[in-house]
Amino acid sequence: xxxxxxxxxxxxxxxxxxxxxxxxxxxxxxxxxxxxxxxxxxxxxxxxxxxxxxxxxxxxxxxxxxxxxxxxxxxxxxxxxxxxxxxxxxxxxxxxxxxxxxxxxxxxxxxxxxxxxxxxxxxxxxxxxxxxxxxxxxxxxxxxxxxxxxxxxxxxxxxxxxxxxxxxxxxxxxxxxxxxxxxxxxxxxxxxxxxxxxxxxxxxxxxxxxxxxxxxxxxxxxxxxxxxxxxxxxxxxxxxxxxxxxxxxxxxxxxxxxxxxxxxxxxxxxxxxxxxxxxxxxxxxxxxxxxxxxxxxxxxxxxxxxxxxxxxxxxxxxxxxxxxxxxxxxxxxxxxxxxxxxxxxxxxxxxxxxxxxxxxxxxxxxxxxxxxxxxxxxxxxxxxxxxxxxxxxxxxxxxxxxxxxxxxxxxxxxxxxxxxxxxxxxxxxxxxxxxxxxxxxxxxxxxxxxx
Numbered sequence: 031x032x033x034x035x036x037x038x039x040x041x042x043x044x045x046x047x048x049x050x051x052x053x054x055x056x057x058x059x060x061x062x063x064x065x066x067x068x069x070x071x072x073x074x075x076x077x078x079x080x081x082x083x084x085x086x087x088x089x090x091x092x093x094x095x096x097x098x099x100x101x102x103x104x105x106x107x108x109x110x111x112x113x114x115x116x117x118x119x120x121x122x123x124x125x126x127x128x129x130x131x132x133x134x135x136x137x138x139x140x141x142x143x144x145x146x147x148x149x150x151x152x153x154x155x156x157x158x159x160x161x162x163x164x165x166x167x168x169x170x171x172x173x174x175x176x177x178x179x180x181x182x183x184x185x186x187x188x189x190x191x192x193x194x195x196x197x198x199x200x201x202x203x204x205x206x207x208x209x210x211x212x213x214x215x216x217x218x219x220x221x222x223x224x225x226x227x228x229x230x231x232x233x234x235x236x237x238x239x240x241x242x243x244x245x246x247x248x249x250x251x252x253x254x255x256x257x258x259x260x261x262x263x264x265x266x267x268x269x270x271x272x273x274x275x276x277x278x279x280x281x282x283x284x285x286x287x288x289x290x291x292x293x294x295x296x297x298x299x300x301x302x303x304x305x306x307x308x309x310x311x312x313x314x315x316x317x318x319x320x321x322x323x324x325x326x327x328x329x330x331x332x333x334x335x336x337x338x339x340x341x342x343x344x345x346x347x348x349x350x351x352x353x354x355x356x357x358x359x360x361x362x363x364x365x366x367x368x369x370x371x372x373x374x375x376x377x378x379x380x381x382x383x384x385x386x387x388x389x390x391x392x393x394x395x396x397x398x399x400x401x402x403x404x405x406x407x408x409x410x411x412x413x414x415x416x417x418x419x420x421x422x423x424x425x426x427x428x429x430x431x432x433x434x435x436x437x438x439x440x441x442x443x444x445x446x447x448x449x450x451x452x453x454x455x456x457x458x459x460x461x462x463x464x465x466x467x468x469x470x471x472x473x474x475x476x477x478x479x480x481x
Contacts, residue, residue, distance in 0.1 A: 050427075055082020058453050058460055060432065068427065071464045072434035076247070076280050076397065076451035079307040080357055087312045090353035094346045103343045110348035117355055118319060121289055123298030127322035131315060131348060133341040135279035135305030136170030138316030139241075142301045143174055144337045146239040146273050149324050152331035158238040159195050162228050162272075166201040166442065168249040169241060169277050178241050181249045182442030197232065199224040201246065202255045205390040205401065205409070206440060218256030226266045239273035239301075244291035245394055247280035248436050251401060251447030252393030260295040273300040273324075279316070280397075283307030284358050284454060287368040287395035294394070300324060310354045313347040363454040370456050371395040377465040378450075387476060396454060401439055402446040402472075411444035412479075419446040421475035431467040448472070 042049065050062040058081050060068045073079060080087060094110060101108050115129040132138050143161065150158040163169070165180035176185050177192040180201070185192065200207060200221060208217040229237050244260065246253035267274040276299035281291040285307055288294055292302070300323065305316035328335065341347075358364060375391070375398060382388040382400055389403035402419075404412045412418045419435035426433050439445030452464065 057081040057083070058456055066430065068430050068432050069460060069464060069467065070432045071450050071452045071468070072432050073451045073453055074311060074432075075306065075434065076285060076449075077306040077309075078311040079284060079454050080310045080312075080354060080363075081453035081455050082311075084310070084312070084354075084357065086357050087310065087350055087353045091312060091346055091350040094349035099346050100341070100344045102340070104338065108343060108345040108348070110345050110352055111343040114317075114348045114352045114355075117352060118304075118317065122302065122319055123290055123292050125298050125300075125321045125323070126302065126319045127325050128320045129317050130320075130335070131317050131343045131351075132339050133314045133316065133344065133347070135303070135316045136172040136175045137339065138279065138303045138305055138318050139170045139175040139178075139277065140172055141337050141339075142241075142275050142303050142318050143178070143239070145301060145318065145320065145324065145335075146275065148332075148336045149273065149327055150238055152327045155235060157235050160197060160232050160237045161195065161239055161241060162197045162199060162225060162232075162237055163241045164201045165198050166203060166246065166250040166253070167241075167243055167277075168247055169243075170279075179249075180442075181438070183438050197228055199228050201250065201253065202259045203246075203250060203253050204256050205253075205392070208256070214256045215258050218259035219262055221256065222259050222262035222266065225263060226270070229266070229270045229272060237270065237272045239275050240267055241275040241277060243277045243279075243281060244295060245281040245286055245397060248434060248449060250439055251399035251436065251449050252397050254392060254394055255295070260292070260297055264297045267300075275299065275301040275303065277303050279303055279305040280451075281394075283355070284364050284367055285395055285397045285451065286393075287364060287371055289358075289364065291394075308351050308354065309347065310350075312354065313344070313350040315344070315347040315351050317351075358454065366456075367395045367454050370452075370454075370458065370461055371398070373458055373461050374398050374450060374452075374465070377461060381465050381469050387472075393450075396456065397449075397451050399447045399449040402448070409440075411440045412446055414438075414444050416479050418475060418479070419448070421478055422446070422448055422471055425471035425474040425478075426467065429467045429471055431464065431471060433464075433468060433471075 053063050054061040163178040167180040169175045169179045177196045202221040282304045300321040302319040309315040378391050388400050390401040404410045419437045422435045434449035439447045
């Protein structure tokens with residue numbers, strides 16, 4: 031069954047062109063109304079980390095819905111929320127003391143920004159109102175999140191509405207910005223030092239927080255930081271008393287092979303934001319994890335969180351998320367992420383390592399991407415008018431593969447990449463199929479370009 035976007039009463043993301051109707055999920059596959067099966071190599075938007083229809087998660091949500099679906103957090107706490115917070119804090123990087131839960135990643139970013147602002151008010155420093163973030167980043171689609179985000183295409187329509195006190199520095203993106211004479215470590219230090227330059231330019235006591243994705247998500251395609259970059263970032267934040275907010279919405283909860291992506295950088299953060307893999311798509315949920323220094327400042331001051339939402343700590347959502355995390359741990363899925371991630375990386379390199387239109391292959395764990403280029407030697411992107419990423423997505427779906435191509439990779443306008451983020455339960459045979467189908471889709475998309 032194909033639903034016409036023009037006849038549907040839903041305001042779809044695109045108003046023209048038909049869409050298949052999804053009716054069932056089975057592990058790493060989605061089935062549409064015609065019976066066609068799609069290998070979900072992107073987990074939706076890197077969300078479905080356990081695949082579809084996981085019995086343990088469904089049972090936990092069903093049981094909680096039967097007992098108590100939700101209760102407002104201004105009146106009560108609830109057992110799933112308490113248990114989920116305890117689970118996360120026990121496994122978080124050092125210093126994290128509390129957690130609270132909202133209904134998705136963008137809202138979690140908004141809550142983190144508000145929390146950073148409240149922290150400085152509690153400490154009697156109201157002039158700290160500047161947020162520093164990075165170009166080629168994505169932090170969500172609400173106005174505050176867009177303000178700090180560095181995705182030009184998503185920001186552009188709303189520029190007049192975005193707040194003016196967000197400052198952007200260059201990303202740590204070796205493939206695009208490392209100098210030919212620099213080592214990876216030298217480049218990482220240079221990129222990190224842009225933060226200190228921006229803090230000094232803003233003025234003493236003005237910067238509230240720095241926000242960054244430990245592994246950049248869909249905007250640039252699984253970009254990992256150069257060695258030493260984040261350790262230097264942490265030093266700079268500590269020197270200037272600036273909060274560090276780690277956006278692990280897409281790269282956290284096991285996606286890169288450890289529960290928290292920051293574990294692989296050897297550092298912690300003052301605030302950690304998580305979402306996608308936390309709920310695995312079974313219920314909408316996001317979380318803000320908070321360092322003890324922030325909790326202590328609020329406890330010594332107003333004693334109240336100056337932020338609230340109707341669906342904070344939703345009991346059924348928290349029960350589902352706890353079941354997701356327990357399944358990841360009990361079934362050693364982090365081990366599978368590392369093993370299958372290494373296989374995916376190897377198969378991508380075998381298939382595309384010498385491809386004339388693949389410039390870079392990158393990522394960690396089951397979070398991998400290939401960057402497409404018109405010229406491999408010069409790293410020149412394809413003309414954005416070609417919309418190569420959209421062509422690849424179309425060709426992949428035709429072949430029963432769901433991957434995550436995006437545009438604007440190189441500079442916010444030009445550049446295309448294809449991102450892979452399959453469920454943590456993926457098998458080696460499914461990895462092989464995934465890469466074979468991606469290869470066929472890319473060949474077809476390239477063949478369709480104007481000559």
